[in-house]
């Protein structure tokens with residue numbers, strides 16, 4: 001068997017979305033591209049699916065991951081969904097530049113979507129070309145894989161392929177396709193689209209599918225649809241707390257970019273903060289700061305309220321009762337978020353039990369970071385590993401910080417005797433200047449820096465020799481740094 005046959009016939013699909021949800025997608029084929037070349041293949045993720053780099057990190061793999069050859073068993077489709085974008089409702093969005101190849105299994109038998117992003121126009125492309133440029137594809141590849149290494153639920157990136165054609169953004173740029181792996185691509189916006197059809201049977205079909213796929217255990221509950229809302233809400237509260245614990249700004253938290261499975265999805269203008277500013281915004285189009293760092297938990301709750309509205313007919317036949325039950329869940333979002341966030345902050349500050357004073361200790365620390373424009377990631381390392389002298393030097397012995405450090409030390413005396421310390425403060429995060437630098441080099445055809453950065457970010461808690469420069473913020477922080485949605 002030659003390798004083309006091997007890659008075509010050795011991915012096992014079982015396509016429940018295609019089989020069970022007709023009407024909620026359009027069958028679409030990826031477009032043919034002139035000259036596909038692998039920029040990177042994720043051999044660690046490949047191994048998880050038994051897709052060995054020996055066969056897939058090859059020119060034939062590039063044909064497959066560009067969409068030029070369709071693997072046997074794939075049933076390609078683009079999903080329809082709606083969504084609130086920056087608060088305004090768009091009744092029909094959908095995969096305008098993505099094609100689902102189908103569902104595959106990891107070695108433990110867990111089901112995942114395998115999707116191509118940037119693979120050409122679909123019935124949902126509206127004015128767009130359905131394509132993606134190398135820069136945003138690599139950005140998603142780098143950051144989604146870093147998120148996974150940082151133990152934050154995320155879609156993953158299996159491969160990035162350059163297509164050999166140019167795409168027009170503000171200028172001509174080389175085109176690329178990303179192969180994305182996700183628990184599923186069901187979004188809050190998927191429910192918004194289906195609810196808008198006003199057909200309870202269709203709504204139930206999607207809800208049942210999502211429950212079967214992600215929350216099977218809740219079928220025994222006396223109100224599974226209310227429980228479904230609770231589960232999605234809880235997963236999102238936990239996810240956003242993790243973002244807030246690590247200094248991540250998603251940048252475009254539209255309801256179509258919020259996954260039911262609780263994974264971070266749709267890496268567009270996202271970025272990690274260097275110096276801490278609670279109102280930090282990176283996205284060039286987020287002029288009102290709707291998706292600013294500090295707003296993320298509240299946007300999460302707002303999005304969950306939109307999901308709740310769609311589920312009302314399934315929650316209770318009596319609309320008043322349905323509203324009251326759903327409202328209770330939505331109201332709990334922030335309570336649950338706060339709990340996750342504080343647990344995360346305790347770990348980051350070296351506190352291993354729970355006391356009521358912890359909340360103010362954590363918020364005061366962030367205020368000190370903000371006043372002194374300190375690096376978010378490094379500050380936690382300094383506090384934990386280098387101790388008070390080093391931290392207090394970095395703030396010129398600011399009185400408030402001196403006082404705070406004493407409080408922290410007194411608080412730590414009340415810690416439990418527990419040696420089991422999980423690593424929670426990363427050394428390496430995908431800092432903007434590093435990401436920009438390797439993407440710029442990749443545009444020039446130099447791929448080694450990209451591969452090296454991906455490797456470093458894959459092991460974020462351990463400092464190896466000569467890698468300090470990857471741990472540091474840039475010498476001069478560009479306060480007007482902007483990120484772009486462009487694909």
Ligand code: AMP
Pocket residue numbers: 093094095096097098124125126127128129130131132252254256257266268485487
């Ligand atoms: P995003 O905010 O990036 O998640 O995208 C919002 C919507 O725009 C989704 O429906 C995308 O599929 C669509 N979209 C984004 N970029 C393109 C493109 N280049 N061509 C077609 N549709 C696109």
Ligand code: MG
Pocket residue numbers: 256257266
């Ligand atoms: Mg999106």
